[in-house]
Amino acid sequence: MAVSIRRRSFLSGVGGALALAAVPGAGFARTAFGPAPGVIKLNANENPYGPSPKALEAIAEAATRGAYYPGPTVRRLREMVAEHNELTPEHVVLTSGSIEALFAVGAAYSRHGRIVAPALTFDPHLRVVERTGGEVIRIPLTTNMDTDLAAMERAVDNTVSMVYVCNPNNPTGEEIDAAALRAFCNRLTPTVTVMVDEAYNELTDDPVASSMVDLVRRGDNVIITRTFSKLHGIAGLRVGYALAPPHLAEVVARHAMTQPNLLGAAAAIASIDDEAFLNYSKRKIREGRELVSDVFRRHEVPYVQSRANFVYGNIGRDAEAFRARMQERNVYIRGIYAPYTTWSRVSMGRMEDLEVFARVFSEVYGA
Ligand SMILES: Cc1ncc(COP(=O)(O)O)c(C=O)c1O
Structure with missing residues (x-):
């Protein structure tokens, strides 16, 4: 009996994979490779300027x-x-x-x-x-x-x-x-x-x-x-x-x-040796870091001076609830890292994405 259950689930797994393979490329690609269209993804410290x-x-x-x-x-x-x-x-x-x-x-x-x-x-x-x-x-x-x-x-x-x-x-x-x-x-x-x-x-x-x-x-x-x-x-x-x-x-x-x-x-x-791309990325990441730090300063959110591609700020309220409210507006940031329940981390996106973050953050933070 146990064997037949395993076999059935194995077959449905294979069927699932085949059904997926039959999905036409473009539509599948848009939703399955990286963030869905319209999503501003600032939650995993990626570099959206890559690959070079x-x-x-x-x-x-x-x-x-x-x-x-x-x-x-x-x-x-x-x-x-x-x-x-x-x-x-x-x-x-x-x-x-x-x-x-x-x-x-x-x-x-x-x-x-x-x-x-x-x-x-x-x-x-x-x-x-x-x-x-x-x-x-x-x-x-x-x-x-x-x-x-x-x-x-x-x-x-x-x-x-x-x-x-x-x-x-x-x-x-x-x-x-x-x-x-x-x-x-x-x-x-x-x-x-x-x-x-x-x-x-x-x-x-x-x-x-x-x-x-x-x-x-x-x-x-x-x-x-x-x-x-x-x-x-x-x-x-x-x-x-x-x-x-x-x-x-x-x-x-x-x-x-x-x-x-x-x-x-x-x-x-x-x-590894592509200095033009690496320097460009570094410059854009620094610009982004400054933009996010500036948003935090304007809202008097204490933050840690960052030397990476994210900024960590104390928003003074439940960071998980805040994350969810930002996500409702398609801006994805990080919620709580225990035990720092009021701190939130924002990763660098492209500058145009960070402009959207700045606007949405102001709206949600001020609401
Ligand atoms: C400090 C640190 N180390 C390691 C990793 C893992 O990175 P990867 O496995 O993509 O090299 C991360 C990913 O966010 C990280 O923040």
């Missing part, structure tokens, strides 16, 4: 070779990422989005001890660690909404295997002082590994100074994760990576299941 024209060309060409596994393309990208960071390919692990690298590290280390992390940070990988039996010690931010490095350091004892820091932090956008973070790593890495999530590093004023990659070069117990989802504008193509000394890169690789697909790797290769 060069990446689009590469994707089209790579698609014709989609019959083949992406090995050689991924190897080429690995060499390029290594060269960009003055590392060897043995320091680089490419994954399907950086979330896979983050989770791989979490899975590896949580078997050997507890993980220390800020209480408000990007944490889907930490939640999976908890669901699979690992333990995460979450350290509250300071009253200024900063990552509390001193309190995190105090929480490290011999039951801790790894410390996770996100710089700039998500959802706050706070950039941690590089000298303080470097000193923190220097004190901790003789006994634990520090993972620094640098998803938004390229959006800071001085990405080289802000990065901890020099510690990776030196062979310290530091793992950095980065992504092509943000500045490079290919979140949908899922390309991320970890940078680590070879002995730790091997650990990451052993715990990661997926690598980038052919189209994502081709797009990343095409945009």
